[in-house]
Amino acid sequence: MAVVVKECSYVMVHVPDFVRYGSKPIRDIEVSGGHGGDLEKAVYAHVRDFGAAVAYPPNQVFIGNLHPDKLHEIPQPWYEHLVEGASRYGRFGEIMPEIEFYGWMKIADDFDLVWLTPEFVEQVRAALKDTPFLDEKDLKKLGAGVERGKILDKAEKDAALPLYFEGAMVGCVRRD
Template identity: 50%
Template structure:
């Protein structure tokens, strides 16, 4: 009899402060009922930069650059005691900045819902082709095509046909809705779905790189995020395992 064993593990963190501001459940709910609330006004002052996120001791533990026991020797609060010389890449994975993550969302988008502003897309492409793991993605060439104009993106967002993709408060892209009427395929839901898929692909690519496992050797993928894909007829009809594998 064969018994399953764990032969490797990988992790990925994405630093996405603009998603907290524009898509976080608390923020979107608060904006509807009290758009001038003290919480919404003060929140931007409490967000960490990418460098601060990389230097945060628990994050360094998560990606394998520190042992968990090392936290006992670091004074609390940990956000006031950053790890000097911390790196974004670690033994188990990485901490990815938001601009690269937007590029990854574009790469894993199978239905042309993600539109990135042309100059921004070119900048992200130049970074991802040098990425130690992402450079091997089969659909990286999607970033070679012409991006969208800023005016076109602004128009889609203004007409509520797409969810804005912001970077440091600037609109750099959008995610369009997948259906005109289906509430399960709104631009907000599609943004969540693509973010879930992209972050899983990031972790999976690190798993391949760190274990030597080949994609063609994988027979089955189990995906267990909180999101579920589907439409109005089958709203939670499936997870993203097949899409991640593809």
């Protein structure tokens, strides 16, 4: 029997709190005061929000809501000429917000490497409750969360990667 791919879709994830983990930002932020320092604040002052990411014309092309040739009609820079009424969903895929991405990471985590605080798990659960690709069994994989103190301890002592949402630490990814 031959295997046939019948459908596929794209996903573009808007994860502004991951900017800090880029090759250059992670080095520069660390030497200039770390989390909460002036450089980190300056970097995040220039990060666009989810609505701007959705309305950015090339992103609308990526998910199939805008024909590539339409970009020639939109003045540059495109971040100053956003698409009015843009949708995060398109015929080729979607643009996913950060909170949903964290939920998908946790649901896919079969080794309990992703720890999220109980409060954040509830926010994630609420954000994912209407997702057509997930059922109750999937949402149960979010669990109850891990107490914040344990997450902080893991990040400080065991070099777990802190996870942030809207600037606040909401979890970590363990390295063990």
